[in-house]
Amino acid sequence: MMFAIFLTALLAVSFAEEPKHTPPKVQVYSREPGQFGQENILICRVSGFHPPDISIQLMKDGLELPNANQTDLAFKQNWHFHLTKNVAFKPMPEEKYSCKVTHGSTVKDYAWEPNM
Template sequence: MKAPLCAVVVGLLCLAGSSFAKDAPPKVQVYSHGPGEFKKVNTLLCHVSGFHPPEITIELLKNGKEMHDSKQTDLSFEENWQYHLTKHAPFTPNQGEHFSCKVTHMGKSKTYNWEPDM
C-alpha cells in the first residue's frame, strides 16, 4: 500500500516541479575516456546536460551510422528541473573514421563531433 502511494506522490511532485521549469536546449560534450589515439581501445562518451523537457534522443555515430553497442545512464535531474544523461560505447578509432553524437531535443537535431587528441 505504501509503495503505490509513494509513486503517486513522487509523480505529482514531478509534474508540479516540471510546470515551473522553462524549456532549455541541451549542452553537449563529446569526449573519450582516454586520450584519443588511433588503434587504441577507448570509450566514446556523449554527456548531455541542462535540458528541459526531458524527452531527448542521443545517438553515438561512427561514420554517420549508429553504434549499436552503446549504453545510456538513467535520466537524472537537477534541483532546477533541468536534466542530464550520458551515453557511451567502446570504440577503437582508426585514421579516416569519424565519430559523433547526434542529439534530438524538441524536434531539433544537432550533431557534435569527437575530436581525437592527435
C-alpha cells in the first residue's frame, strides 16, 4: 500500500515538472540578401518549442525542396527545443518560398521575404 502511494506521488511530481506545450518561434531568411537569379541558402530556424514532435519542410511554390540539410534536435536547460533546416536555392521572380512547420497537430506555413 505504501509503495503504491509513493509511486503515485512520484508520478504526480514528474508530470508536474514537465513543460507544457509551447509553440515554436519560426524565422525564415536567406544567408545573403535575396537577389533573383543568384545562388543563395534558404534557412528556417525553429526554436523554443515543446514537445519535440516537429517536422520542417522548405517549400517552393507549395512543393518540398529536395536535398535540404537539418541540424540535430537540440534543447536548452528548460527543455525547449530548437532546429535549423537549410537548402541551396536560386530565387526567381514569381516563385514563392516558405517553411512549413508541423508541431503536433498544428501546421503553419511561414513565407520567405526576399527584401529586394
